[in-house]
Each structure stands twice: as C-alpha cells, then as structure tokens.
Amino acid sequence: xxAIRQTLLTGVVVAALAACGSSSGDGRDGGSTHGTVSGRVRxxxxxxxxxxxxxxxxxxxxxxxxxxxxxxxxxxxxTWTLPPGTYDFTVVCETERDPxxxxxxxxxxxxxxxxxxxxxxxxxxxxxxx
Amino acid sequence: MTRLSPIRRxxxxxxxxxxxxxxxxxxxxxxSQAVAHAAETPPAAAASAEEEEGATDLAVGVxxxxxxxxxxRGTPTATTETIEPYTGSGDITDAGPNVSFEPAPExxxxxxxxxxxxxxxxxxxxxxxxxxxxxxxxxIVYLTSSDARCTGFLVSKDTVVTAGHCVHxxxxxxxxxxxxxxxxxxGKNGSTNPYGSCGWTQVWTDTAWIxxxxxxxxxxxxxxxxxxxxxxxxxxxxxxxxxxNGTSVTVRGYPDDKAYATLWTHSGSIQYxxxxxxGYAIDTGAGQSGSPAYDANLYAVGIHVRGAGGSIAYNQAxxxxxxxxxxxxxxx
Numbered sequence: 536x537x538a539i540r541q542t543l544l545t546g547v548v549v550a551a552l553a554a555c556g557s558s559s560g561d562g563r564d565g566g567s568t569h570g571t572v573s574g575r576v577r578x579x580x581x582x583x584x585x586x587x588x589x590x591x592x593x594x595x596x597x598x599x600x601x602x603x604x605x606x607x608x609x610x611x612x613x614t615w616t617l618p619p620g621t622y623d624f625t626v627v628c629e630t631e632r633d634p635x636x637x638x639x640x641x642x643x644x645x646x647x648x649x650x651x652x653x654x655x656x657x658x659x660x661x662x663x664x665x
Numbered sequence: 666m667t668r669l670s671p672i673r674r675x676x677x678x679x680x681x682x683x684x685x686x687x688x689x690x691x692x693x694x695x696x697s698q699a700v701a702h703a704a705e706t707p708p709a710a711a712a713s714a715e716e717e718e719g720a721t722d723l724a725v726g727v728x729x730x731x732x733x734x735x736x737x738r739g740t741p742t743a744t745t746e747t748i749e750p751y752t753g754s755g756d757i758t759d760a761g762p763n764v765s766f767e768p769a770p771e772x773x774x775x776x777x778x779x780x781x782x783x784x785x786x787x788x789x790x791x792x793x794x795x796x797x798x799x800x801x802x803x804x805i806v807y808l809t810s811s812d813a814r815c816t817g818f819l820v821s822k823d824t825v826v827t828a829g830h831c832v833h834x835x836x837x838x839x840x841x842x843x844x845x846x847x848x849x850x851x852g853k854n855g856s857t858n859p860y861g862s863c864g865w866t867q868v869w870t871d872t873a874w875i876x877x878x879x880x881x882x883x884x885x886x887x888x889x890x891x892x893x894x895x896x897x898x899x900x901x902x903x904x905x906x907x908x909x910n911g912t913s914v915t916v917r918g919y920p921d922d923k924a925y926a927t928l929w930t931h932s933g934s935i936q937y938x939x940x941x942x943x944g945y946a947i948d949t950g951a952g953q954s955g956s957p958a959y960d961a962n963l964y965a966v967g968i969h970v971r972g973a974g975g976s977i978a979y980n981q982a983x984x985x986x987x988x989x990x991x992x993x994x995x996x997x
Contacts, residue, residue: 552800591920597975599974600972606814620975635771
C-alpha cells in the first residue's frame with residue numbers, strides 16, 4: 536500500500552514538474568531545451584557560400600522562433616539552435632541582403648520543408664543552391 | 666555555474682516517463698492561440714508554472730576574458746520605476762577611446778531585396794528609417810557576435826540591452842557557453858557606420874536562461890568598451906506591475922529580410938501582457954531580436970525576442986520586470 540502511495544505521489548510530482556517544463560505557446564512559462572540544426576549551404580559547383588541568411592519558419596510548435604539572424608560563414612556553414620518543433624527553411628543568397636555573398640552566387644536559393652527539431656538532438660541539414 | 670533545474674534532472678534521469686507525461690499533458694493543454702487571446706488574466710495553472718520557473722529575473726555574467734561576474738544589485742526601487750531617456754551630445758569625442766571606424770567585415774554595398782517572413786503579420790507594415798543619426802534611432806545598435814546578428818539598444822553611456830539568445834544558446838547550464846566577439850554599431854545604415862562601432866567588456870543574461878532556456882527570462886546585457894551613449898544618447902526604460910495591454914509601442918531594429926543592415930520600424934498596441942512576456946502584431950524579422958519595444962515617451966517596456974508561427978499568434982517581447990529593471994540599473 537505504501538509503495539503504491541509512493542508511486543502515485545512520485546507520478547504527481549513528475550507530472551507537475553513536466554507540466555512546468557512544457558510550453559503553453561504564449562511564452563509565459565519556460566524550459567524548452569533547444570535542438571540544433573547545422574550544415575552547409577553549397578553552390579551548384581559544391582563551393583560553400585558565405586553571407587546567406589538561413590531562415591526557419593515555425594510550422595508546428597508552441598515556442599516562437601528566436602529572431603536572430605543566422606548567416607552562413609565563410610565556408611558556407613551555419614548552426615541554428617531552435618526550440619523543438621517542425622520548421623520550413625529558406626535560404627536566399629543575395630548581395631543586396633549581404634555583401635559577403637559572392638556576385639556569381641547572387642540570386643541562388645534553396646529550401647527544406649517540414650524539418651523536425653527535437654529537444655537535445657543535433658541534426659545535419661545541408662542546402663544545395665539552384 | 667553548472668546547476669541543473671529539477672525539471673532537467675528529471676528529464677535526464679527519467680526521459681521516458683517525463684516524455685509520456687508531457688505527451689499526456691499536451692493532449693489536455695489549452696491551445697496557445699486561444700490563450701494568447703485570453704487577455705490579461707492568465708489561468709492559475711499557467712501562473713503556477715511561471716512561478717515554478719522563477720518569477721524574478723536573476724543575472725549572471727562574464728567578462729571578455731572569461732571571469733564570472735556576480736549578480737548586480739540594483740538600487741532599491743521603492744519609488745523609482747523609470748530611467749530617463751537621453752538624447753546625447755552628438756559629439757563623437759564624448760564617446761572616449763575604443764570607437765572604431767573600421768567597416769564591418771561584410772560591409773560593401775547596399776540595395777533592395779524584400780523577402781517575406783513569418784513574423785510579418787498580414788501585410789508588411791514596416792517602414793525604413795534612413796535618418797539613423799536622429800534620436801532615438803541612433804540609440805539602436807546593429808549587434809554582431811560569434812554566433813549571429815541581432816539588434817540591441819543603449820540604456821546608458823556604455824550599456825546595450827538585447828535578447829538572451831543573442832548572448833548565450835540557453836539550456837546548457839554553463840557560463841562558458843556565452844557567445845563572444847560582440848560588436849555594436851549605433852545607427853548603422855547599410856554600409857555606413859555613422860558612429861563607428863564598439864567592442865565589449867562584459868556580457869550578462871539570466872540564470873534561468875542559461876540553465877533552463879526559459880523563454881520568460883530571455884534577456885541579455887552587454888557592457889561596451891566605449892562611452893558612445895554620451896554621443897548618441899539612450900532610451901529610457903521602465904517597469905510597471907499593471908497590465909500593458911493596449912499600450913502603443915514601437916519595435917525598431919535590423920531585420921535580415923530587408924536590404925543589408927538597414928533600420929526598420931513599426932508601431933502597434935500590446936495585445937497581451939503577462940508577467941514576463943508581451944505579445945503584439947507589430948511586424949518584425951530575423952535579426953530584430955533585441956530590438957526595443959518602446960512607448961511614446963521613449964521608455965522601453967520590452968525586448969523583442971520571438972516571431973509568430975506555428976501555434977503562436979503574436980510576435981513577442983521579454984517584458985522589463987521590476988527585477989530586470991533593477992538588474993539593468995545595477996549593471997549600468
């Protein structure tokens with residue numbers, strides 16, 4: 536009997552704490568450990584392209600996207616830390632939006648749909664521009 | 666600083682059980698969009714959740730050489746609820762040493778280029794500010810770091826307020842994970858840096874952001890190595906415990922869906938104001954994290970942090986609470 540009561544009590548405590556850790560969607564509470572998405576943005580010739588903003592759009596999820604600007608580094612690499620959810624990604628390389636984009640790669644684009652980001656996980660997502 | 670919260674400890678020791686409970690919890694959860702429209706009386710369950718996550722903001726920081734800083738203690742604010750804005754002298758010599766007029770690494774040209782983003786709610790109502798050397802636009806900084814580009818705003822001669830996720834990834838439990846190489850460009854306008862740029866000496870965020878990635882505590886403060894605020898001035902900031910619903914605010918910053926490093930603005934009313942979070946339908950874009958949400962008297966009441974999308978109806982700011990007000994005041 537005591538063991539059952541203890542199990543029930545533990546369950547209630549775990550439920551309460553887990554509820555605190557889940558999100559309500561309007562940001563009032565906290566604790567949404569991020570997942571990580573990283574990779575490279577590549578030109579058709581395989582070269583990494585710098586200066587391209589990698590934009591995630593939240594499709595499913597209840598924590599808004601942090602509005603920082605993640606732009607590819609010199610080798611075309613990028614890393615996003617994002618709240619758990621499903622995202623569509625868009626990459627648009629334009630010299631108007633970032634002078635670091637080499638002229639020959641201006642106007643190239645890529646996208647990825649329904650990319651799932653899970654808490655604590657790291658996944659690789661490369662983009663091939665066209 | 667490697668403390669883990671009870672929630673994270675449980676998640677690590679009993680991941681299956683916690684996942685099951687979260688799944689069950691999500692089945693009975695109130696849809697967030699409905700909550701977002703529920704005005705200013707949060708349900709008791711949500712209020713207790715916030716309480717669990719820590720109702721007050723609590724700071725931790727590091728210096729540019731990696732030394733961990735103790736939480737600043739602001740002046741008791743029994744009567745003080747505002748810090749006044751300042752227009753600045755306009756004289757660059759008042760900024761002291763360390764102001765650099767080297768161009769940003771990516772500076773070369775500017776032009777057009779509009780791409781819609783998720784945090785543009787309905788039509789894109791943002792307008793470009795070309796007179797970036799006017800106050801208060803010149804108090805807003807284009808902020809670069811080892812991680813990303815953001816926006817920030819001056820609140821003293823050498824203190825920039827921004828989003829927590831612009832200074833630390835959150836949830837790692839370690840002060841060694843702060844980003845670095847911060848550089849602030851006040852009033853940047855494309856490739857033109859009218860007041861040069863400054864480096865940093867200290868960076869701060871909330872222990873709840875570092876340990877738990879709590880969206881309720883997503884704020885950051887950077888101490889600059891120059892006194893450019895003497896020249897460009899700063900925004901005031903204030904807190905109030907009463908609702909901010911209906912308050913008209915402006916969110917102004919550097920979105921990356923527009924021409925390179927250009928300053929954009931949009932104003933609107935606060936739709937909901939919880940203890941730590943403000944929601945509004947003011948259009949923003951990636952890169953505007955850390956933008957001020959300031960009222961008609963140039964007092965910041967929030968720090969823009971997140972865009973709408975998924976089940977999130979509104980763009981969001983971290984509200985300046987009494988405890989955050991005291992922290993900022995203590996750092997400045």
